[in-house]
Amino acid sequence: MDFAQIGRCFEENDCFTILTHKSPDGDTLGAGFALCAYLRDMGKKANVLNGEGFPDRYSFMYEGYEPQEFEEKFVIAVDIADPKLLGSGLAAYEEEGRIDLCIDHHISNKYYAKESFVDGNASAACLILYELFKELGRPISKHIAMCLYTGIATDTGCFKYENTTPAAHNAAAELIQYGFGFSIINRKMFDIKSHGRLAAERLAADTMEFFCDYKCAVMILTTEMMDSCGIEPAEFEGMASIPLSVEGVEIGVTVRQRHEQVWKLSVRTTETIDASAFCKQFGGGGHIRAAGCELKGTLEQVRVQITEAVGRLGL
């Protein structure tokens, strides 16, 4: 599908449901709320769904948003590479073959929707939407600009990471002119930490272990630790970058307990290691410098699996 076809698809359909991925981040929510507002501005009915609800952290994107009543006729997944990422709350959409269109920027996209627009070179799903809206020509609101900016900024670490393209900067140059207070959003997204998050960072820092001549750092977040800090899962997302922030570390692994014996790994790497390939051996995937997977077993078993896999990298 190309942009013109997506545009026709918006024109010819109505009653849209937009699906966002579990453990929602700025890009999936930014894309979801930007697309929803865009379709509503076109006079269409549209809602955004997340299997786990929308985290408070991103409330500035859905302030004033009210779900509409309608019989859903067209389903769009945004920033969702794999149907597993729908989470149990939305899994039925894929199981029943109800996802009409997927708009995504993950090279690892599973092409599970009836139609897909995947640009693996785009810094963010929000950047694809920015370019789509630009080509379609309809003016966007300040709110849409703010959602798109937030997705691009959060997925690029505020234009810091390698996935930041000239197109991402050009989009930001145009979007910040809508005057939505981007620096306040950035302070909220990148600088401010809740007391709970601060406590979680202190607990997690105490678990940090180094392997392979300090080139690998592994940090653990158990359910018990997370519960003791009393914060939402979304607040842990940014913590995955901590292990890689230590001087000399080339692969940083954050291990977050999902259930008794289920652990979510977030892997971040420097230019020497392919994070996506690393996670693929455990059935996961993602980007070349940021990927994820799930491991099963006791913490000790998981730690052994990680250190063995890191050992095979030959650092």
Add this chain to the structure above:
Amino acid sequence: MDFAQIGRCFEENDCFTILTHKSPDGDTLGAGFALCAYLRDMGKKANVLNGEGFPDRYSFMYEGYEPQEFEEKFVIAVDIADPKLLGSGLAAYEEEGRIDLCIDHHISNKYYAKESFVDGNASAACLILYELFKELGRPISKHIAMCLYTGIATDTGCFKYENTTPAAHNAAAELIQYGFGFSIINRKMFDIKSHGRLAAERLAADTMEFFCDYKCAVMILTTEMMDSCGIEPAEFEGMASIPLSVEGVEIGVTVRQRHEQVWKLSVRTTETIDASAFCKQFGGGGHIRAAGCELKGTLEQVRVQITEAVGRLGL
């Protein structure tokens, strides 16, 4: 002076000395080394000077740089708002009236040079040079692009702060296409922490206390703590922003032990409090959001002085 006049001034002169400010940052050094390389590419002789030498942290900008031998004929100050910022090492340049041109982006510029180009709306001195070089039309090297990018990125907190303009994003969009590995530079400038710094942060976080309904945070760094981490004093500088990064905090105070009973306070505030006025009552000063002062006494006496002063703010 306009860009065309500056261009003529480059053409008509030779043997340039470029001055950078004391406690050099990415913008003054980026502008210095970019301008020096640009003039040398024109076939001119040029050197960059700093009163304190160039810090290791920015070595990627001056790798391969060699001072040239010549009798200096034209002096340019970059990113220097006030001659005080030359430091004692370069003060004579201003005292003897030898600064021919100043290129700067501080609205507070003192116009101490014979000619000045000041754009208070530019995000960085490097952004002014980017626009100057673009207008003059001569192609720039990958090295120049890298120096300009570094200055723009560091002065805007990697495009995070309010001073980030559309022009800054547009410049970055073009500059990153030179392929100098901007993400590695950003990682070095914004993310990487030494093991010692990490240890210091953990120790300091354990001392963090909150007052006035969590609107004031005080963090302590004793000599003993700093010694145990084995790092240089310069590495503690950035830590002063930590207390203010906690949700709800309006005044963050970092207390660093200088001697047995001498303590350096670094005060950071949000838009509600004047940090400079706060420090003035203790004989210190600084900027409205970042200031400092010195207190004497035992840690307990210092803590009492701080909490009493914070109490008087009526938060």
